[in-house]
Amino acid sequence: MNLSGSCHCGRVAFDLDAEIAEVYDCNCSMCRRRGGLLAFVPREALTLRTPEEAAGTYRFNKHHIAHRFCPDCGIAPYSEAADPRTGAPTAAVNVRCLEGVDLAALKVVQIDGASL
Numbered sequence: 001m002n003l004s005g006s007c008h009c010g011r012v013a014f015d016l017d018a019e020i021a022e023v024y025d026c027n028c029s030m031c032r033r034r035g036g037l038l039a040f041v042p043r044e045a046l047t048l049r050t051p052e053e054a055a056g057t058y059r060f061n062k063h064h065i066a067h068r069f070c071p072d073c074g075i076a077p078y079s080e081a082a083d084p085r086t087g088a089p090t091a092a093v094n095v096r097c098l099e100g101v102d103l104a105a106l107k108v109v110q111i112d113g114a115s116l
Ligand SMILES: [Zn+2]
Pocket: 007, 008, 009, 010, 011, 012, 070, 071, 072, 073, 074, 075
């Protein structure tokens, strides 16, 4: 399924090739403030339509995850990291930043990122 996503102002925009049925609501110190709903996809499923350097990068804790955000509007549409088990490049997309996704139809799974 081809989806498109962006920050609020459009400085950061991307296409996503993924089926999204289940999303994660994480309680870590960042996610509980940001309030995103995350879908994990192979990094290659995400194609940037704007230059990579258009987004800022925030890292915390172990600094393994690059949390991308828009320096203009402040929205954080996706994060990137290597999968801790396989090492495969993975993206966590904030499904709230995708167009045409019925958020109410998604199964929301709570993950205890605060304890990881
Ligand atoms: Zn923006």
